[in-house]
Amino acid sequence: MANTSVVLYHYDASPFSTKVKNMLLVKGIPHKLVAVPIQLPRPEITDLLGLTYRRIPIVAIGNDIYCGTDLIASVLERRFPSAAGYKPLFPPRAGGGRTDxxxxxxxxxxxxxxxxxxxxxxxxxxxxxxxxxxxxxxxxxxxxxxxxxxxxxxxxxxxxxxxxxxxxxxxxxxxxxxxxxxxxxxxxxxxxxxxxxxxxxxxxxxxxxxxxxxxxxxxxxxxxxxxIKEAQKSNAATPEKLTAEDAAKLIASASHEDEKSVGFEAVEAARLSVKLGDMVSVCPTDSGKVPTIGRLLALNREESVVEIKGKAGIFRCHFPRLEFAVQPTQPTAKL
Incomplete structure (x- = not known):
């Protein structure tokens, strides 16, 4: 895990971007930053990565791109656990109680x-x-x-x-x-x-x-x-700034996590009328309703994973299940 680069796409005025920056600082995860415009278009994401999802931030860990700050929190905790020396985002209660x-x-x-x-x-x-x-x-x-x-x-x-x-x-x-x-x-x-x-x-x-x-x-x-300020001073997670082109090359050349870490819930897939390997549309249901089209690689009750293609290469994109619709679709000419 220590050799897998973490790249955060952000813009400074976004509180959701600040939230993820602070999560990375709290956990002590070294990371790189790519600044994107406050409004569309964002060719750094749509063109280079092939990701049409319009919300910011997104986080890449290796070749895996994660959307939705709630999913990002869960993934950071799973992929950078306390057992490996990282601070927890879900610590136990004071006095040795359970973790809520x-x-x-x-x-x-x-x-x-x-x-x-x-x-x-x-x-x-x-x-x-x-x-x-x-x-x-x-x-x-x-x-x-x-x-x-x-x-x-x-x-x-x-x-x-x-x-x-x-x-x-x-x-x-x-x-x-x-x-x-x-x-x-x-x-x-x-x-x-x-x-x-x-x-x-x-x-x-x-x-x-x-x-x-x-x-x-x-x-x-x-x-x-x-x-947060003390975490910044510790230099444990000092961010490095990258250009969009360099970031896309880095992510495209990196390895991805085994899709078995997410798995495939056949029951949920049947409910959604999709199958492993299908071309699907994944789209937020509340705001920023721009679908991302990709080949379905994994699906459970917390996240879905699709393969997408941009100018820089092929990527695996992860979306939350809550407030996101997964539907079958036809492949686009680009894919």
């Missing part, structure tokens, strides 16, 4: 990634953005962005965000250091802190983060930030 990995995954995916992110994304100052950016985000959302209507409802969103902060305050009231009372920082801490820190950059949300109302929450936000 499933709870952490659910909170990360549906509380932070859906409920909280939706409130924050709708609080962006869309009236200040240019038409090209708005059009790109409308395509991503699958609907019109009405900046005036969103601004008129900001008070309701701000109140809802305050309610989320109140839940954090309640969770931390017993003096615990981390949200799930773990013996060290965990995925939910990393994920939630990124989005609350992002929110504090918004002028229309700053007043919500009151030290009088949420003292424990603000202390926790600072505690996570300090932990």
């Amino acid at each position: 990995a499933t709870l952490a995954k659910l909170l990360d995916r549906y509380w932070v990634g859906d409920a909280l992110f939706s409130l924050l994304a709708n609080s962006l100052p869309y009236a200040k953005f240019d038409a090209k950016f708005i059009e790109d985000r409308q395509q991503w959302r699958g609907g019109k962005i009405d900046a005036k209507a969103l601004a008129e409802k900001q008070g309701h969103r701000s109140s809802a965000i305050a309610s989320h902060l109140a839940l954090i305050e309640e969770q931390l009231a017993d003096g615990r250091q981390w949200l799930l009372d773990t013996e060290s920082i965990g995925l939910v801490d990393v994920s939630a802190q990124v989005f609350f820190t992002w929110a504090r950059l918004f002028k229309n949300l700053r007043e919500i983060f009151s030290a009088d109302a949420f003292p424990q929450t603000l202390a926790w936000i600072d505690r996570v930030a300090k932990h």
